[in-house]
Structure formats: C-alpha cells, structure tokens
Amino acid sequence: MKEHxxxxxxRYSETDQMSVVYHGNYIPYFEMGRVEWLRNKGISYKSLEENGIALPIVYMTINYKKPARYDDLLTVITKFKSQTSVKIEFDCEIRNENDxxxxxxxxxxxxxxxxxxxxIAPPKYILEVLEN
Structure with missing residues (x-):
C-alpha cells in the first residue's frame, strides 16, 4: 500500500481569531501522516532513532487551497512517491469532511x-518495505 x-x-489552539487553522500548524498534521505511514508499513520512527537513523526534511512545499477551521475533522493522506539512494519523497494532501x-x-x-x-542509504529492511 503506497497510501495511508x-x-x-x-483543536481550538491550532486556529487564529477567525477560527482558521494557522498555516504553521499544517506541518505537524503532515508529520503525523508520515509517521503513521511508516508505522503502517512496520517501521517505527522511534526505533529508527534508537538505531541512530534520523529522517530530517530537506525540502517541502505546501499549497493552501481552502482553510481548515476549528472542529473540522480532517483526513491527512500520505502517498509514497519515490525513494532514491538516501532520499524518500512523499506527496500529501488534507481534505475536510466534505472531501x-x-x-x-x-x-x-x-x-x-x-x-x-x-x-546514508536506508537499511535493507526499509528498502524491502518501500519496494512492496
């Protein structure tokens, strides 16, 4: 499964005075999506770090099309796009309850x-997961 x-x-604390989600709060939503994508594939981000491997973001773009608002139930969709020697790429989107x-x-x-x-190159067990 390439998508999760x-x-x-x-939450109220994630919004501004207009009840619109503050733009910086989208990044944690996307991070939750990536961490859960990995977990769904059997890769614990915590165990990666315990084994001395980090996965920092080196590039990101975000395109805000419509605002998310207080109490909206959002769906964060994370799609594996590609993996090269040391990089992994994801395309993501957020949709509201009306899709x-x-x-x-x-x-x-x-x-x-x-x-x-x-x-570094990812460990072999990660490469195997990414190829399936």
Missing part, C-alpha cells in the same frame, strides 16, 4: 546517520 490516511480533529481538497504538500526527507550527521 489518518484523521485529525482541529474538499484543502491543502497539498510535497516532502523530501533524507536518511541521516545521527552519529556522523551525514546522509
């Missing part, structure tokens, strides 16, 4: 050896 979905309810497209995003992350601070 989670639901997130917009309206609110936001799209693209993320590129790099596998990094936490001890050396340098990019």
């Amino acid at each position: 979905q989670i639901n997130v309810r917009v 309206e497209l609110l936001t799209t995003a693209q993320f590129i992350l790099v596998f990094v050896d936490m001890n050396l601070g340098k990019p």
Whole structure:
C-alpha cells in the first residue's frame, strides 16, 4: 500500500481569531501522516532513532487551497512517491469532511546517520518495505 490516511480533529489552539487553522500548524498534521505511514508499513520512527537513523526534511512545499477551521475533522493522506539512494519523497494532501481538497504538500526527507550527521542509504529492511 503506497497510501495511508489518518484523521485529525482541529483543536481550538491550532486556529487564529477567525477560527482558521494557522498555516504553521499544517506541518505537524503532515508529520503525523508520515509517521503513521511508516508505522503502517512496520517501521517505527522511534526505533529508527534508537538505531541512530534520523529522517530530517530537506525540502517541502505546501499549497493552501481552502482553510481548515476549528472542529473540522480532517483526513491527512500520505502517498509514497519515490525513494532514491538516501532520499524518500512523499506527496500529501488534507481534505475536510466534505472531501474538499484543502491543502497539498510535497516532502523530501533524507536518511541521516545521527552519529556522523551525514546522509546514508536506508537499511535493507526499509528498502524491502518501500519496494512492496
């Protein structure tokens, strides 16, 4: 499965005075989607870090199409796009309860050896998961 979905309810603290989600709060929604995509594939982000591997974002674009509002139930859709020697790429979107497209995003992350601070190829077990 190359796609995974989670639901997130917009909390009051994530909005501005107009009850619209503050633009910076979309990034954690997308992060939750990526972490759960990995978990759904049997890869724990926590275990990656315990094994000395980090996955920092090196590139992201976000396109805000319509606002999300307080108490909306959002669907965060995370789609695996590609994996190269050290990078993994995701296309993501957020939809509301009416299935309206609110936001799209693209993320590129790099596998990094936490001890050396340098990019590395992902471990074999991750490559096997990504190929299926």
